[in-house]
Amino acid sequence: MDFKPAVAHDSEVPLYRQVAEQIAARIRSGEVARGERLPATRELAGQLGLNRTTVSAAYEMLEAEGLIAGQVGRGSFVIGERAPSGAVDWNAMLERPETPVAGPAGGLGKAGISFAMSRPSRDLFPLDDVRATCAAVLAREDLADILQLGSPSGYEPLRRHLLDEARRQDLARPGDDLIITNGCQQALDLIGRVLLRPGDAVAVEDPVYTGLKNLLTGMGARLVGVTVGADGMDVSQLARILERERPRFLVVTSNFQNPTGTTVPLAGRIGLLEAAAANGVPVLENDTYGELRYSGVPLPPIKQLDKQGGTVLLRSFSKVSFPGLRVGWAVGPKPLMDRLRQAKEAADLHTDQLSQAVLLEFAQSGRLEAHRARMLEAGRERLAATLEACRQYLPPGTRWTQPEGGMNVWVRLPEPLDAGELLSRAQKEGVAYLPARYFAVSRQEPGALRLSFAGLPPDQIREGLAVLGRIFAGELEAASRSFEPAPAMV
Numbered sequence: 130m131d132f133k134p135a136v137a138h139d140s141e142v143p144l145y146r147q148v149a150e151q152i153a154a155r156i157r158s159g160e161v162a163r164g165e166r167l168p169a170t171r172e173l174a175g176q177l178g179l180n181r182t183t184v185s186a187a188y189e190m191l192e193a194e195g196l197i198a199g200q201v202g203r204g205s206f207v208i209g210e211r212a213p214s215g216a217v218d219w220n221a222m223l224e225r226p227e228t229p230v231a232g233p234a235g236g237l238g239k240a241g242i243s244f245a246m247s248r249p250s251r252d253l254f255p256l257d258d259v260r261a262t263c264a265a266v267l268a269r270e271d272l273a274d275i276l277q278l279g280s281p282s283g284y285e286p287l288r289r290h291l292l293d294e295a296r297r298q299d300l301a302r303p304g305d306d307l308i309i310t311n312g313c314q315q316a317l318d319l320i321g322r323v324l325l326r327p328g329d330a331v332a333v334e335d336p337v338y339t340g341l342k343n344l345l346t347g348m349g350a351r352l353v354g355v356t357v358g359a360d361g362m363d364v365s366q367l368a369r370i371l372e373r374e375r376p377r378f379l380v381v382t383s384n385f386q387n388p389t390g391t392t393v394p395l396a397g398r399i400g401l402l403e404a405a406a407a408n409g410v411p412v413l414e415n416d417t418y419g420e421l422r423y424s425g426v427p428l429p430p431i432k433q434l435d436k437q438g439g440t441v442l443l444r445s446f447s448k449v450s451f452p453g454l455r456v457g458w459a460v461g462p463k464p465l466m467d468r469l470r471q472a473k474e475a476a477d478l479h480t481d482q483l484s485q486a487v488l489l490e491f492a493q494s495g496r497l498e499a500h501r502a503r504m505l506e507a508g509r510e511r512l513a514a515t516l517e518a519c520r521q522y523l524p525p526g527t528r529w530t531q532p533e534g535g536m537n538v539w540v541r542l543p544e545p546l547d548a549g550e551l552l553s554r555a556q557k558e559g560v561a562y563l564p565a566r567y568f569a570v571s572r573q574e575p576g577a578l579r580l581s582f583a584g585l586p587p588d589q590i591r592e593g594l595a596v597l598g599r600i601f602a603g604e605l606e607a608a609s610r611s612f613e614p615a616p617a618m619v
Contacts, residue, residue, distance in 0.1 A: 132160075133176055143571060144179060145186035152187070156196050156209050157218070167197060167205045182549045182575045186566045242593035244562040247387055247536045247581040248452055253507055258496045259451070259487075265494070266486050275482050281474035282466075283309025283458070284485035290492070295460050300432050300442055306466040309480050310473065313417050313445045313457040314340055317380070319469045319476075320413060320441070320459070321348045330376040332410070334362050336539075336568030336577075338387045341380060341415075350377075354570030359530070361386060361393035368404040378411040383431050385418040385535025388568045388579035392533065398431050405439060412440040417457075420449040420501065421583075422534035423509035438462055446488055448536065449501050454484040508534070514587035515580060515594070522591075522598030524605050529580075536583035541576055542601055545608050548578040554600055560593045 134151040136144050155161045167173070170188060174181040188205055191197045196209035266275070275284070282288055288309055295301040310316040325331070327349030333341065335354025345352060353374050356363045362381055371379070381401065384392050393401065405412050414431045432442035441461035446454065459469065473480075491497045515538050519529050526543030542548055549564040565577035582590055 136177055136179065143569070145183045145190070145566075148173075148177070148179075148184060148187035149190040153191060153194065153196055156191075156207055161207055163207050163209070165207045166203075167207070169204055180547075180573065180575055182547055182564075182566055182573065185549055241556075241559045241561060242585065242589050242596075244560070244580040244582065244585070244593060246584055247579075248584055249448060249504065249536075250507070250584045250586070252586075253504060254451060255496065255500050255503070258500065259491070262487055262491045262494065262496060266483070266490050269486075275486050277482075279479045279482045281470050281477075281479045282307075283480050284482040284489070287456075287485045287489040288458075290489060291458050292460075295442075298433070300430060301460050302438055302462075304438065304463055305460055306463040307458055307460045308466050308469050308473070309456065309458045309485060310469075311455040311457070311477075311480060312447055312452075313415060313443045314344070315455075315473075316443050316457055316459040316469075317341060317344055317413070317415075319472045320378075320465075321345060321350070322472045322476075323465070323468045324377055324411075325350055326377075330374045332367065332370055332374065332376040332379040333570060334380070334382065334386060335570040335572050336388055336565060336574070337380075337570055338382070338415075339563075339567050342568070342570065352570050354572060356572065357386060357389050357391060359391065360397055361389075361391045362397070362401065364397050364400040364404065367401060368407075371404050371408040371410050375408060376410060378413055379405055380413045380415060381431070382415045382417070383419065384416055384428070385421065385532050385537070387418070387535070388537050388563070388565075389539035390530045390532030390535050390537045391539075392428070393431075395428055398428065398434055402431060402435055402437075402440070406437050410439075413443065414440055415443045417443070417445050417448055418535040419444070421505065421508055421536065423505060423512055425533040432460065441465065449504060450488065450491070450497060454488060455481070456485055456488050508536075508583060510587055511582045511585065511590060512538075514590045515582040518591045518594035518598075519580075522594045524598065524602040526605075527601070536581055538580045538582065540578050540580055541574065542578070543605060544576060546601060546604055547575045549575060551600060551604060555597055558596050558600070560596045562597070 132155065134148045136147045138144070140147065152161070167188070170181050170184040174184045188197065192199060196207065197205045198208045199205045288307055292301060292307040295307060301307070310319065321344065325348050329350055330353050331345055331350045332353050332355055334357045336357060342352065353370055353376055355367045355370060381393065383398065402412065412431060416430060419430070430442060432440045441459055443457065443459050445457035447457065459466065512532065516531065519538070519540065523540070524543065527540060529538055529540045532538060549566055552562065552564055555561065563579045565574040568579065585593070
């Protein structure tokens with residue numbers, strides 16, 4: 130490759146996307162031929178004056194698009210090419226200004242210890258209770274109606290149950306309504322379809338959950354990152370951004386944010402609402418993890434605190450019960466819920482009534498609350514094991530968040546360690562995690578990574594962190610030796 134991408138450090142487009150898009154354009158035009166070897170990440174980073182992590186992220190985007198492939202020990206080679214004359218160029222048709230970043234390539238196998246997935250452990254699922262619940266639903270006289278097409282708003286008995294519960298908790302205002310969706314992800318997708326136009330700004334946390342990041346950028350939104358600190362989203366920075374950017378809406382995770390595990394305190398929630406109201410910006414409160422509090426005092430949801438009606442609350446059964454059933458819901462102003470229902474009907478006609486009937490039966494039978502109690506006990510134990518193993522095994526100078534619930538801990542390694550570069554070494558030793566670049570909006574943290582602990586038993590958590598600690602400590606020691614001054618020649 131005989132050209133050097135031109136990067137603009139003052140651009141709103143992240144540097145790794147600039148690099149990837151310029152290389153992709155030359156591959157698709159035929160200027161960079163199939164089979165040609167790209168420069169090594171370290172080499173190209175040096176030429177461009179960038180961090181190697183930035184170039185690695187660009188190469189991962191190109192690999193996710195099927196334009197290049199990495200070969201162990203040899204480098205990255207072009208595998209995409211210009212479409213023949215007269216043929217449909219699918220790569221060009223599918224090209225977007227913002228390309229979602231795929232997850233790390235390569236699996237670990239069944240023996241690996243993966244901190245990469247933020248999901249509950251399948252070993253905790255009460256399968257006998259689920260079988261009994263399904264049997265009860267299948268024995269009902271109205272089973273034929275459950276299996277028929279239903280309302281796009283969701284299975285009506287479950288919808289009424291959730292709306293009554295929201296009213297009981299003072300989460301639904303007189304003018305509010307509720308729609309059931311295929312998890313919180315679909316709720317976010319529907320809201321984006323209804324409210325967003327290409328180029329609209331959306332204020333999000335930085336770092337942010339990758340599913341939200343990829344969803345919004347795929348819709349053509351311009352993400353404006355608000356720094357997440359020890360108390361969640363930086364409210365003072367948010368107020369400045371809302372006034373300057375006037376985003377279409379704001380998305381915030383109020384409890385145990387993914388990826389950092391942080392929670393917005395009460396003062397922060399009030400300040401956030403005041404800033405949003407002052408600028409007429411709607412608030413989307415993603416409370417997926419709120420039911421997973423292991424210690425401390427629960428805080429009122431932002432939706433409950435909002436007396437102006439500008440907040441939409443998103444919740445889900447996925448984290449506290451079974452992610453495979455895909456049942457979430459949104460509570461907010463009825464005009465918006467009506468538009469979401471129309472968008473949902475256009476997308477998939479209606480939700481899965483059988484799954485929703487099973488979850489309603491699971492909840493009303495008392496089995497859901499019993500399962501949640503077991504989940505909280507296991508989560509408390511696994512979080513404690515994670516924090517203790519961080520203290521025991523990670524090298525001096527490492528910092529990490531101290532969540533009171535959820536599924537994730539955010540780790541910041543001491544400089545000059547790069548969590549992205551060290552991932553391949555960890556994978557070779559059977560341990561995986563996600564480095565910070567997958568969650569970054571505009572602020573890169575090369576030394577940061579997410580540990581998702583909920584899917585692992587305590588002994589595997591300790592074993593995995595012992596491996597990571599050894600790798601990180603060894604690399605830190607090697608780095609310190611490389612910076613030792615050479616002896617004077619006399």
